[in-house]
Amino acid sequence: MSQAVSISALSKRDTQVSILIIGFMFFIFGFVSWVNAILIPYFKIGCELSNFQAYFVTFAFYISYFVMSVPASFLLKKVGFKRGMMMGFWLMSLGAFIFLPASMTRTYPIFLFGLFTLGAGLAILQTAANPYITVLGPQESAAQRISIMGIFNKGAGVLAPLVFAAVILKATDSDLFKNLANMSGEARNAALDELVGRVTVPYAIVGSVLFLLGLVVRYSPLPEIDTDAESEELAMVNSSKHNIFQFPHLILGALAIFLHVGTQVIAIDTIIGYAGSMNIPLMDAKVFPSYTLLATIAGYILGIIFIPKFISQVNAFRICTILGTLFTLGILWAQGEVNFMGHQVDLSICFVVLLGLANSLIWAGIWPLALDGLGKFTKLGASILIMGLCGNAIMPLFYGYFADLYDLRSAYWVLFPCYLYLVFYSIYGHKIRKWIF
Template sequence: MSNQTATMEIPAKQSSYGQSMAIIGMLFFVFGFVTWLNGTLIQFFQIVCELSVSQSLLVTMAFFMAYFCLSIPSSFILNKTGFKNGMALGLLVIAAGSLVFIPAANARSFGLFLTGLFIQGAGLSLLQTASNPYASIIGPKESAAKRISILGICNKTAGALAPLILGSIVLKGAAQLEKDIANAADVATKNQLLDALASRVIGPYVVMAIVLALLAFMLKRSSLPEIDLDKEDEGTSAATNGKTSVFQFPHLLLGVLCIFVYVGVEVMAGDVIGSYGKSMGMSVDNTKYFTTFTLLAMLLGYVLGILTIPKIISGQKGLQISAVLGIIFTVAAYMSSGFSAVTFIALLGLANALMWPAIFPMAIDGLGKYTKIGSALLIMGIAGGGVLPQIYSGMFDQKSMFNFLYSSSMDFRHAFLYCMVPCYVYILFYAVAGYKVGKK
């Protein structure tokens, strides 16, 4: 009788684990789709709002700075709502941000567009603060990187689809439209063309808002189990060695900086690649799809991660290899031109793929009851995705908010090199030594 009971409980646990992974996978799909629309939006706003490269890169600043501002508040919200309700709330906040695109498009207001993006980033901050530690602790610690790699496939599949779908709608015939706008006979004709282009973004974002609201309802009614991290970590309180603050974990703080520079290089490879191509004289009809190339390379990286971690290599070793590849591909892009350079930038997606799955579990390891706030600090590091592109543009564009870095002798190729290589060097340091600083 006891043997029968035991054999029946195992499938039940496997079923619960599978359902939880499926739901979290759906949320990671949402992260990827919403986040990687930015590469297309950067090029779209350059035309619609008549912006310079650095001005259009405020898209990433508005979107990712929401993580910096709201990650710690998100942890307090999760303490009140729990993980499940908090994630449903996050989906509704993203839906609200999507609806802001309606008045923004009608007024052709870049400021309103940025407001909508900030609200979306706020919702994603709440979602990520909940779902990433959930994914890390829902199964065995040693397979956390592999588990997040599986979820990363959901994320990057959505990311690869996002620019294809949005680009085919809002940037259809964009090269010819740019010429028509430039050759418009008068201001009224030009504004009419720009207004028509701006209105293209309304439909996709209304549909996205509706889908997100439905997902929130479904998540609220789902079987996703609640996790009490405080209770989960009672048995690991000894691992904290009597520490009284999350700031007493040096490996976590170094991990926050590692997440900051990692997300920065990921966004540079995915969102800036289109502007990089345009700076080399390529048509927007081609560059609007470049983000997809980076995401496909990341997908390949995640598959390799699933096959190799932890059976062949550890997450830490994978991070070391990834950082070295990042340096090699960045230097190769600098030393080449045209589609060869774009190819090497896209290959940075392969180098970046295993970084988040490796860094996050390494950084929250041993935090015990401080796991929630530690996760929030790591999510704050996502702000690097907004800061690094601005530093990059500030090196060669006087209109950037980082124009104090401006050098008339520097072009976008040098700026890309000087931004990326130091970031990968720091990631390599964290993979070799930083992750164990302060640990016994």
């Protein structure tokens, strides 16, 4: 493990190179993560699943964050950022290769195990990359740097469903999906085997690329930085702190991350199914997640332009949480129809897209507030926040359950209390430094 250096010791060029490398990593994170938006309806058809069962795609992928985040922090302390990132890429590579036997046998639990392994590798990378980019410059502009990372991440998310759909779906699949119910058992199984088997080659390529990326990052010029450095004043303040649970603003921030990522993944991963309820076929609806992600990118660009010059990152955070609350009510209560990308749809789907804008600066707002003043506890604190990403695993299951129980639109009620809590954290929760009990 190479010697860690302080942020102040990095030159402007070192900082710019580091931001570029971490940005490339966020692109990979986004590509691997947001392809789930197309995997959900794909496996729902190919493996003959209910809404609830199909959302185990996100559960398997993101529950690994809860399992792996704290071990990842200890791994990073032991081997350093660069070796840890290499191991994260290699674990992701293994997860991609697990898709091969799963696709050959059309076995949904094996697919889920592959997704869990992919997520475990990504948890290591996220535990390293998020605190790294947060401390790589002044705290007041952390949201600006995180917004740049978000553009890399969501830009990949725009591409991922489109590229994946182009590779595994054919123009004739619309007829196949319509005729499946009328096929005999043997013909149906053969058609589904062929459909699911199409992921074999793409994931073999993905696994190989991820393995090579691990080597590239390991031998890149990315410096090892000391994310746990603390001033004498901060060291004195934290001298009585012996465990991570003595930082209420961090624990409340982890819950905020849990709810935020849950709302984000619901907005992106459910829109194809919601469009389907309006009689929009999968072949057309496959691009809808990209619209939500483009709205998120628009929010990131606004953040880069206006933070901190015209608006503080905490006020931008507050505005976005309030918008999320209002857009959720728009999904639930909006009446009428509009022409959306050539389709006559319910107005409410436009508010699902707009959630992308509302969600854009929430992640960037939470991180610097939650990590503020942690000092030597920063790596462990980051792992606690990354554990919150299991919200991506759990919240879609609630949505899927209520979608089966009621309907796809009513299920969006699960977002409302989430945004109310985020409003609370943005205004008051991040200021709490002592538990009241």
